[in-house]
Amino acid sequence: MAERAYWLAWAQAYGLGPILLKRLCSHFGQLSAAWHADGADLLAVEGIGLGLGSKLVEYRQRVSPGELLARYEQQHPNFWTPADAEYPALLYEITDPPPLLFYRGQTELARALPVMPSVGMVGTRHPSDYGQKWTRRLTQQLAAHDVMVVSGLAKGVDRCAHQQTLDSGGLTIAVLGTGVDQIYPLGNRDLHDRIAHHGLLLSEHPNGTPPDRAHFPRRNRIIAGLSRAVVVTEAPARSGALITAQLANDYGRDVFALPGSLDNPNSAGCLELINQGAQLILNDMTLIAALGQMPQLSQGQPPGEARAEKGDSRSDPSRNRPATTPPVPELSAAMAQVLAAITDEPTALDALVQQLAQPTGEVLATLVQLELMGLITQLPGMRYQRG
Structure with a gap:
């Protein structure tokens, strides 16, 4: 079962706020593990006493995370949990990230x-x-x-x-x-x-x-x-x-x-x-x-199972490559398409988005990869040209 189902289920439990929910996940590693843990083990989490612990055990007995997720997604299809690749890692660093x-x-x-x-x-x-x-x-x-x-x-x-x-x-x-x-x-x-x-x-x-x-x-x-x-x-x-x-x-x-x-x-x-x-x-x-x-923040990853999904720039190995120019044939079709739209003359990001008819974030993520590969150069004002 998807880990996001357990994030949703625990988030609906009365008495568990964002701080306790993150502690619960940190203690067990994943919320799916917390869901199947013994009631006594829940008491080892700071902030969960006998009263709340017994209520959580009773709550787990009458809730199916998978069924809850299926119903919830029908009403609210557009949401992320920390188990999803799109959830901002920077936000999960705080003590009380929204579940x-x-x-x-x-x-x-x-x-x-x-x-x-x-x-x-x-x-x-x-x-x-x-x-x-x-x-x-x-x-x-x-x-x-x-x-x-x-x-x-x-x-x-x-x-x-x-x-x-x-x-x-x-x-x-x-x-x-x-x-x-x-x-x-x-x-x-x-x-x-x-x-x-x-x-x-x-x-x-x-x-x-x-x-x-x-x-x-x-x-x-x-x-x-x-x-x-x-x-x-x-x-x-x-x-x-x-x-x-x-x-x-x-x-x-x-x-x-x-x-x-x-x-x-x-x-x-x-x-x-x-x-x-x-x-x-x-x-x-x-x-x-x-x-x-400013030094880079730790960017600690949320405990999601989808961290390495394709398209997630946080797991893209190209971010760790040296800025050398690899052979153009190694480019993916999407990267080659963006590169073809950039000339020796500076081109604004808005113009590239309009020309490529792609979402701004997708174009931006591809530009970052091309820049790290040494194929393009970024100029002030979000303009780009061949490197």
Whole structure:
């Protein structure tokens, strides 16, 4: 039986949150093993006492993971668990990764995370002109240097970050506190549709889930988990953006803050972050320079059985080849097709996607392989030419 069936089954068990679920998997190696373990063995997992342990044993007796998965997939076909190759390894590194991750859009962007740096851009829903200007300015530079932008599709700073990324030809992931089919706030309908077509929408809540105040602080941990670094451009002293920054710090991510005027209440949160040790944004190249100096995160793999599926860039052996030029006949048909579309003149990623009529993530993954093989060269602004 597929391991994802056990992730789904355990995720539906009352009393097991994301933290306990990850501990359970870490203790037994796989959740299928935990499902068939003796009740006494469950008590060895930190956080599972006699009361919860007995309830879990009773729950296992009346639930069939395979049947549950079959029914669930009929209602919610588009979701990942950590057992699936597409589930972002970067996200699984946090202490409380979502056991179910629902998606809509260009799913290949999730595969691109190990090879593309990602930055979370967050801030107030009511930014000043200064906050909007610098959010757009920083995001434009990130897009120009092939950095994926992650945000929460709220009003204000989130909207500025997503919109500028798309306008600049960059890649963006929006993490929602609703189902990925829900428009919230309603004023973001146009942007929601753009991201669904050109980016990726993610949520830990199934389709049809309406807005709930409790969902949005929880959503922030996913933004932090998907990001190598988190930037707060403008935020008051009490702000969800500060929760994201604190979570990012807890997860070992870098935190940056844009300084602002002492007279602006929306700068109070950023100034406090800087006072606590957040890195200071001094100009529009601060982030780019810092990303180049960051060590690679451990990228520990989720315990899925599908890690080595074809097309999963995390298991692609070409990533470990030296940058020499192999004979062209060794290329796969897909790689040869992309290579044929690249000339000695710089070609933008958008133009390649349009010419090849392939999803952005697939083209990007192939470009990474071709670049590592020494056949093409990547230029600033997500442009490519023959190497």
